[in-house]
Amino acid sequence: MKSISRIITTLALILSAVVYAEDDEKSPLAKEMDSMATVFKKIDRATRKGKIDDKEDLVAAAKQLKESFIKSKNLIPPMVADMLDGDDKTKMIAEYKKAIDESISLCDKLIKNLEEEDVAAAKATIKELKKGRRSGHDKYQPEDE
Ligand code: HEM
Numbered sequence: 001m002k003s004i005s006r007i008i009t010t011l012a013l014i015l016s017a018v019v020y021a022e023d024d025e026k027s028p029l030a031k032e033m034d035s036m037a038t039v040f041k042k043i044d045r046a047t048r049k050g051k052i053d054d055k056e057d058l059v060a061a062a063k064q065l066k067e068s069f070i071k072s073k074n075l076i077p078p079m080v081a082d083m084l085d086g087d088d089k090t091k092m093i094a095e096y097k098k099a100i101d102e103s104i105s106l107c108d109k110l111i112k113n114l115e116e117e118d119v120a121a122a123k124a125t126i127k128e129l130k131k132g133r134r135s136g137h138d139k140y141q142p143e144d145e
Pocket of ligand 1: 026027028029030031033034036037040077078096099100103129130132133136137140141142
């Protein structure tokens with residue numbers, strides 16, 4: 001019995017080390033994206049209900065989303081960082097920052113929608129943020145991720 005529990009403990013330790021190592025391999029941008037995904041999901045779910053239960057909480061979440069985008073603007077997607085220096089890379093970086101700026105403006109819009117408790121407008125803004133996410137990921141996220 002003792003040896004079985006020792007084997008289970010060992011396997012659990014190995015598994016948690018693998019999970020930890022994978023997380024540690026993530027780029028600072030991927031980590032920022034992970035945290036923005038959590039708040040974005042929260043806002044998306046809450047507005048899908050059709051009415052806003054806790055306005056202050058959602059406004060705070062939208063402000064957090066905006067902060068994550070601001071931080072992301074100063075991070076370079078690994079795919080772009082790996083490019084050889086030159087005009088193409090400079091152009092990609094500029095386009096990435098512009099796309100992030102668009103999402104930052106959408107966050108401002110979302111904050112206003114939520115402050116005004118305009119659920120329909122908030123949903124439309126979320127849809128635009130999802131569109132930005134789709135094109136951002138298509139362009140800057142490697143396919144195997
Ligand atoms: C609501 C908007 C967005 C959400 C919720 C979101 C969420 C995510 C998530 C969950 C990941 C995977 C992170 C991981 O590997 O653990 C990711 C990766 C990524 N996202 Fe976003 N994203 C959003 C918008 C954007 C936009 C607008 C851009 C670019 C203009 C962008 C660029 C990237 C890039 C480059 C990666 C890959 C990072 C890496 O692997 O190092 N994302 N995003």
